[in-house]
Amino acid sequence: MRAVVLGTDNHFRTVECAKPVPGPGEVAVRVSHAGVQWGDVLVRDGHFPIPRPFVPGFEAAGRITAVGDGVDPSRIGEPVIALVGGGGFAEVVLAPAALAIGAEGIDARTAAAAGWVAPTAYDLINTITGVGPGDSVLIHAASGGVGTLAAQFAAAAGARRIVGVVGNADRADYARQFGYHRLLTREEFPGALDGESFDTILDPVGGATRAANLAHLAPHGRLAVYGNIATFEPVAVSTNDLLTNGQSVMMYNSNLLSRTHTARLAASTTSALAQVAAGLIRIDITAEYELADVGTAIENLATGATHGKSIIRIP
Structure with a gap:
């Protein structure tokens, strides 16, 4: 599969790598869109001690394609927004099942833009x-x-x-x-x-x-x-x-909430998405990039060249 990797030289590259397999309590999501957020800037600039090479991307929308042990197999095919600790800028991302949150009634672009925000x-x-x-x-x-x-x-x-x-x-x-x-x-x-x-x-x-x-x-x-x-x-x-x-x-x-009170974060995400689906809250997507342009998308966010929400399209 294709994924974007942030290397030790601080450059982003699109590479081919093995498709990840979900472990216990995880799901695999085929990503169609991923959100760009400030956490991507902080990782790029070295504010988080994450070993490199690293696949960035903390919010991704798509459908569940596989589940690990302990996860209901009926979830395969479910449209979700995945809140993850990395790996979102790829064709497939692994997510904790509890943070792969149902996004029925919301198009994938909007779901990705909803992400953590x-x-x-x-x-x-x-x-x-x-x-x-x-x-x-x-x-x-x-x-x-x-x-x-x-x-x-x-x-x-x-x-x-x-x-x-x-x-x-x-x-x-x-x-x-x-x-x-x-x-x-x-x-x-x-x-x-x-x-x-x-x-x-x-x-x-x-x-x-x-x-x-x-x-x-x-x-x-x-x-x-x-x-x-x-x-x-x-x-x-x-x-x-x-x-x-x-x-x-x-x-x-x-x-921190995602690691200490996962159910609480999931509940807040579900409540927020319900208001988006009902048309009460609008998410404005102002920029859309290809997978190869992740570095540009993050730089534009860091310098203030974009406002609203930017997303990455992964066909």
């Missing part, structure tokens, strides 16, 4: 911060895969005001279609807020942005941290100040 956005709004009617929400990276979905989930939860922060004016124009009431560029944040505070803030950025977010958190507000796009430098937080204001800083790590 759909359950992440769903959990950030509904499970972690518990956005409810009347809440105000601030979302960073508002034009990205998680940001565009989080705004829609927040609106569905009854948020009265949803503000987004993006990299530039072009990204603001793009993000407006997802229900934001106001959009700021990175240069405008936080000065243009004029002291406005928020019940929920979603922060994948870190650094000075994280410190500014704390200053704009309302009493009893929730700051959800789920990444470090800008910097991995730690940000000091006074728990005494948080206690005084009834505030919370909450962490979300979907990769």
Whole structure:
């Protein structure tokens, strides 16, 4: 089968390799589309200690073609979205059966684009911060895969005001279609807020942005941290100040969740996909690449040349 391999020289190559065979509790999925996400950038840039050569790709859609011991053989032929720890940029990927989640009623392109971003956005709004009617929400990276979905989930939860922060004016124009009431560029944040505070803030950025977010958190507000796009430098937080204001800083790590509470991640994915299938939530695919162009797709994501969601087509 064909697969994309990231080598020790930091280059991506399409190679021929043996088709993987599912072990106990696993399924094999014939991949038709795979999603491109920030984890691919982090792996490329060496932030995860993964031995190379390595087949990247953490989200893939297709049909189950084989099952390992302990998996119901009637699942063969089932359309699924597979959340995996790698191997998605290939014609066949192995996935834990519990994280090969049924995608009936959703086309494979959309299922691949849903990937990890759909359950992440769903959990950030509904499970972690518990956005409810009347809440105000601030979302960073508002034009990205998680940001565009989080705004829609927040609106569905009854948020009265949803503000987004993006990299530039072009990204603001793009993000407006997802229900934001106001959009700021990175240069405008936080000065243009004029002291406005928020019940929920979603922060994948870190650094000075994280410190500014704390200053704009309302009493009893929730700051959800789920990444470090800008910097991995730690940000000091006074728990005494948080206690005084009834505030919370909450962490979300979907990769860890997949290993420690698999059923919970699967349930969130199923709930998110149900809203997508019902047409309540829209996933915007803005770029589609061939398998040989994985390196370009990841570079375009890293440099901000793309917004929304990018996918790889594997015919």
